[in-house]
Amino acid sequence: xxxxxxxxxxxxxxxxxxxxxxxxxxxxxxxxxxxxxxxxxxxxxxxxxxxxxxxxxxxxxxxxxxxxxxxxxxxxxxxxxxxxxxxxxxxxxxxxxxxxxxxxxxxxxxxxxxxxxxxxxxxxxxxxxxxxxxxxxxxxxxxxxxxxxxxxxxxxxxxxxxxxxxxxxxxxxxxxxxxxxxxxxxxxxxxxxxxxxxxxxxxxxxxxxxxxxxxxxxxxxxxxxxxxxxxxxxxxxxxxxxxxxxxxxxxxxxxxxxxxxxxxxxxxxxxxxxxxxxxxxxxxxxxxxxxxxxxxxxxxxxxxxxxxxxxxxxxxxxxxxxxxxxxxxxxxxxxxxxxxxxxxxxxxxxxxxxxxxxxxxxxxxxxxxxxxxxxxxxxxxxxxxxxxxxxxxxxxxxxxxxxxxxxxxxxxxxxxxx
Numbered sequence: 001x002x003x004x005x006x007x008x009x010x011x012x013x014x015x016x017x018x019x020x021x022x023x024x025x026x027x028x029x030x031x032x033x034x035x036x037x038x039x040x041x042x043x044x045x046x047x048x049x050x051x052x053x054x055x056x057x058x059x060x061x062x063x064x065x066x067x068x069x070x071x072x073x074x075x076x077x078x079x080x081x082x083x084x085x086x087x088x089x090x091x092x093x094x095x096x097x098x099x100x101x102x103x104x105x106x107x108x109x110x111x112x113x114x115x116x117x118x119x120x121x122x123x124x125x126x127x128x129x130x131x132x133x134x135x136x137x138x139x140x141x142x143x144x145x146x147x148x149x150x151x152x153x154x155x156x157x158x159x160x161x162x163x164x165x166x167x168x169x170x171x172x173x174x175x176x177x178x179x180x181x182x183x184x185x186x187x188x189x190x191x192x193x194x195x196x197x198x199x200x201x202x203x204x205x206x207x208x209x210x211x212x213x214x215x216x217x218x219x220x221x222x223x224x225x226x227x228x229x230x231x232x233x234x235x236x237x238x239x240x241x242x243x244x245x246x247x248x249x250x251x252x253x254x255x256x257x258x259x260x261x262x263x264x265x266x267x268x269x270x271x272x273x274x275x276x277x278x279x280x281x282x283x284x285x286x287x288x289x290x291x292x293x294x295x296x297x298x299x300x301x302x303x304x305x306x307x308x309x310x311x312x313x314x315x316x317x318x319x320x321x322x323x324x325x326x327x328x329x330x331x332x333x334x335x336x337x338x339x340x341x342x343x344x345x346x347x348x349x350x351x352x353x354x355x356x357x358x359x360x361x362x363x364x365x366x367x368x369x370x371x372x373x374x375x376x377x378x379x380x381x382x383x384x385x386x387x388x389x390x391x392x393x394x395x396x397x398x399x400x401x402x403x404x405x406x407x408x409x410x411x412x413x414x415x416x417x418x
Contacts, residue, residue: 003029003160008133010037013387013408014166015116020412022123030125033132038113039175049109052080053398054100063395070367078409090115101398136188143382162382164411169361169388181389189379191366193391197358198255201246205348212240215310222249223270226260243353252395255362258352267349273342282339295328315341360400364391375411386411
């Protein structure tokens with residue numbers, strides 16, 4: 001055979017797997033259907049590439065939402081500190097920002113993509129672009145190679161005793177992540193857990209929601225309510241746009257929200273605009289603000305001291321008042337309703353945005369059919385998996401790219417369990 005290994009997909013996991021294998025002396029072909037490697041890396045993190053998070057191992061692993069135990073061996077062998085050393089060794093200066101998020105110091109995701117690509121090329125990886133893998137070739141229960149189609153439409157075969165599927169998920173399909181790996185895995189007997197968008201904006205059913213577009217809130221507490229039960233809570237930022245509710249707090253809870261919506265359950269967000277104040281302290285604050293105003297002032301003068309302009313009308317409605325109503329009509333009933341609205345502003349969630357707007361894909365190849373110590377399939381010998389194609393995902397903040405790099409590194413070592 002001309003190659004020792006074929007890697008399908010030149011994203012974060014595929015590049016790491018291919019380079020790792022080539023450094024050990026293996027002949028590696030890296031097959032990518034797009035015109036260049038690392039398309040998704042180049043746009044991730046709004047073009048800045050949050051490549052990992054430097055939190056201690058225990059805290060890091062807590063952010064892995066699904067199949068954490070499966071990920072532990074890969075992370076133990078190639079964790080965040082090892083990844084930082086890897087990129088610094090290859091000439092990329094890094095910087096750690098708020099929350100432990102690690103970025104290239106240049107602020108350019110392109111630097112990460114180019115460093116990985118150059119490393120692979122220098123290690124001897126043959127990168128084959130415009131090649132679409134359409135089938136896996138087997139000899140019994142052992143991998144034999146792949147069948148692929150060239151840019152001009154010609155069907156070809158490439159043989160190797162090992163294949164790594166690192167095709168990504170189904171998010172950002174314009175970068176080439178269109179779920180090809182799921183079909184390939186399923187064709188040789190692997191179970192695919194239902195895929196759905198994760199780390200994705202949520203559509204809301206607020207009345208006059210257009211008036212909130214562009215509103216960005218900081219230092220708020222957001223709860224996720226499913227069928228009346230609070231199931232998650234996050235502190236931080238959120239915003240409203242034509243896509244719906246988004247921002248870090250929303251994205252981190254979106255996976256649970258998406259699953260609940262698919263199941264037909266009632267989903268709401270509970271927004272606490274004053275998380276640092278209990279109800280009594282908030283009432284004292286309102287009293288002080290009113291003392292600085294006159295009974296003839298409109299209620300809006302008070303509300304604007306407590307919240308952004310865009311929320312004045314929605315909150316006033318919940319408090320059963322109107323912004324133009326004079327404060328002399330602001331009684332205890334209205335005050336209590338205002339406090340409740342500030343501490344628990346309910347936002348009905350009606351849907352979630354599509355894969356095109358999701359950061360990662362939930363679901364994928366069932367990890368029960370993959371050896372966590374090697375990333376090798378338990379069904380087909382010589383077939384490995386790495387990255388987002390697996391049913392494993394984490395919170396926003398650099399964790400998902402680390403999953404790709406860690407599993408790619410482990411898969412690229414091509415260890416068999418005999």
